[in-house]
Amino acid sequence: MTHGLPDGSRLGFGVASAAYQVEGAPAADGKGPSIWDTLTRVPGAIDDGSDGSIACASYPDPGPDLDLVAGLGVGHYRFSIAWPRIVPCGDGVVNTHGLGYYDRLVDGLLERGVDPMVTLYHWDLPQALEDAGGWLVRDTAERFADYAMVVHDHFADRVRIWATLNEPWCSAYLGYGSGRHAPGRQVGGDAHRAAHHLLLAHGLAAGRMRAAGADTVGIVLNLTPVWPDSPAAEEAADGVDAIRNRVWLGPLVDGAHDEGTLRVAPVLGDPELVRPGDLELVQGSADWLGVNYYTPARVDLPVAGDDAAVDSGGDSDVAAFPGVEGFRFTPRHPRSAIDWEIEPRGLEELLVATHQRTGLPLMVTENGGAFADRTLQPDGTVDDEDRVDYLRSHLAAIDAARAAGADVRSYVVWTLMDNFEWSHGYTQTFGLVHVDRSDLARAPKRSYRWLADVVRERTT
Numbered sequence: 001m002t003h004g005l006p007d008g009s010r011l012g013f014g015v016a017s018a019a020y021q022v023e024g025a026p027a028a029d030g031k032g033p034s035i036w037d038t039l040t041r042v043p044g045a046i047d048d049g050s051d052g053s054i055a056c057a058s059y060p061d062p063g064p065d066l067d068l069v070a071g072l073g074v075g076h077y078r079f080s081i082a083w084p085r086i087v088p089c090g091d092g093v094v095n096t097h098g099l100g101y102y103d104r105l106v107d108g109l110l111e112r113g114v115d116p117m118v119t120l121y122h123w124d125l126p127q128a129l130e131d132a133g134g135w136l137v138r139d140t141a142e143r144f145a146d147y148a149m150v151v152h153d154h155f156a157d158r159v160r161i162w163a164t165l166n167e168p169w170c171s172a173y174l175g176y177g178s179g180r181h182a183p184g185r186q187v188g189g190d191a192h193r194a195a196h197h198l199l200l201a202h203g204l205a206a207g208r209m210r211a212a213g214a215d216t217v218g219i220v221l222n223l224t225p226v227w228p229d230s231p232a233a234e235e236a237a238d239g240v241d242a243i244r245n246r247v248w249l250g251p252l253v254d255g256a257h258d259e260g261t262l263r264v265a266p267v268l269g270d271p272e273l274v275r276p277g278d279l280e281l282v283q284g285s286a287d288w289l290g291v292n293y294y295t296p297a298r299v300d301l302p303v304a305g306d307d308a309a310v311d312s313g314g315d316s317d318v319a320a321f322p323g324v325e326g327f328r329f330t331p332r333h334p335r336s337a338i339d340w341e342i343e344p345r346g347l348e349e350l351l352v353a354t355h356q357r358t359g360l361p362l363m364v365t366e367n368g369g370a371f372a373d374r375t376l377q378p379d380g381t382v383d384d385e386d387r388v389d390y391l392r393s394h395l396a397a398i399d400a401a402r403a404a405g406a407d408v409r410s411y412v413v414w415t416l417m418d419n420f421e422w423s424h425g426y427t428q429t430f431g432l433v434h435v436d437r438s439d440l441a442r443a444p445k446r447s448y449r450w451l452a453d454v455v456r457e458r459t460t
C-alpha cells in the first residue's frame with residue numbers, strides 16, 4: 001500500500017475544491033495577486049464578467065465548509081493551497097498569515113476525521129512570476145519547488161497525500177495556447193514550453209519532497225480518451241492524444257517523449273528547453289496519479305465552411321492543440337449544462353488504459369456534472385436528479401474499471417459547493433451544495449444526500 005492512499009480493497013471517497021474558486025479575499029492578510037486576479041479584470045474574459053474576489057467567502061474561516069465535508073462522511077477533502085497567499089511575490093519571502101489559514105483548514109479536517117489531500121497548484125500563479133515570464137520560463141519551475149518545500153515542511157506532520165499540479169494541460173494549453181484561461185496568452189507552439197516547465201516543476205518538487213520524507217506525492221492530470229470519428233481523423237486524433245495524454249505520461253512513465261508527440265511538439269526535442277536530466281527527473285516521480293474526467297474527446301476532420309471552434313463541447317477549442325492541424329471536436333449527446341458530452345464509458349476505458357500504461361495507484365480526483373439546478377424546492381434544497389444520475393453512472397464506471405483490474409483507490413467528486421467556474425464565472429454550477437449568490441447561504445442538494453448515503457453504505 002502506498003502510504004496515505006486508501007489501501008485499494010474498498011473504494012475510498014472524497015470531495016474537492018480549489019482555492020481561487022472558493023476562498024475570495026484576494027488581497028487579505030498579505031496575499032499577492034495571482035494571474036486569475038488579473039485575467040478576471042480583462043473585459044470579456046469571463047462569461048458573466050465576474051471574478052473570484054468573493055467566490056464562496058471560505059477565507060478566513062473554513063469551518064462551516066468543513067462541517068459540510070464531514071457531513072458527507074468522506075475519507076478525504078481535496079483542496080488547493082493558493083501559492084500567492086504563501087509566497088505573495090513568488091520571490092521566496094513567506095507570508096505566515098497565509099500558512100495560518102491552511103493551518104485552520106488542515107487542523108479542522110483532522111479534528112473532523114477527514115484526511116487532507118493537498119493540491120499545491122490549482123492554476124493561481126503569483127502575478128509577479130507571470131510578469132517574469134510565467135510558465136514559459138524555466139525559473140518558474142524552480143520557484144514552484146521552493147514554494148512546495150515551504151508548504152511541505154510546514155504541513156508534513158499533518159498532511160500525507162500531496163498532489164503537485166492540477167491539470168497542467170489547462171495551465172499550458174488553455175493558459176498559453178487558446179488563452180481561455182489565465183494568463184490569457186496565445187503563443188502558439190511555444191505553449192509546449194509551458195508544458196515542459198510544468199512537468200519540470202512537478203519533478204523538482206516531488207524529488208525534494210520525497211528527499212524530505214514524503215512518500216505519497218502525486219500529480220493530477222485531466223487525461224481523456226480520444227476517439228476518432230472516422231479513419232481519416234486518426235492522425236489528428238493521435239495529435240490530440242499526444243497533447244492531452246502522452247506529453248505528460250511519456251516523461252512520467254518512460255522518461256521520454258514518443259515520436260508522435262515530438263511530431264506535433266518539435267520544441268520538446270530541443271535540448272535547450274528539455275535539458276539533459278530533465279526527463280529522468282520526471283520519470284518515476286509520481287507515487288500515484290490523479291485522473292480528472294468529465295467527458296471524452298471525439299475528433300473528426302473539419303467539414304467545409306464549418307468553424308472548427310464552434311460546438312467543441314466546452315473548453316477544448318482547437319487553439320489549445322498547437323501543432324495538430326485540420327480537425328474539430330464532435331461531442332455527442334446527452335450533454336451537461338456546460339455542453340460537455342456525458343459518457344461514463346470514457347471513464348471506464350480511461351482508467352483501465354491508464355492502469356495498464358502506468359501501473360500506478362489511481363485516484364479519480366475530479367468528476368462531476370454542471371447542471372442548471374432550476375428545481376429549487378420550497379425548503380431551499382435543489383432536486384438535482386440529473387447530477388445524481390451523472391455521479392451514479394460514473395461511479396458504476398469506476399466499479400467496472402476496478403472489476404477489470406484497474407487499481408483505482410478513490411472517487412473524489414467535483415465539487416463540494418457551487419463556485420467560481422473559471423472562464424464561465426458563476427454561470428455553471430457543479431456543487432453538491434447550492435450557494436445562493438445573494439447571501440452565500442449554503443443548502444445541500446439532493447446529490448449531497450445521495451453521496452452521503454453511498455459513502456455510508458459502502459464504507460461502514
Ligand code: FCB
Nearest residue numbers: 018166167414421422430
Ligand atoms: C476542472 C478543474 C476544476 C473545475 C472542473 C469543472 O478542469 O480542475 O477546477 O473547474 O474542471
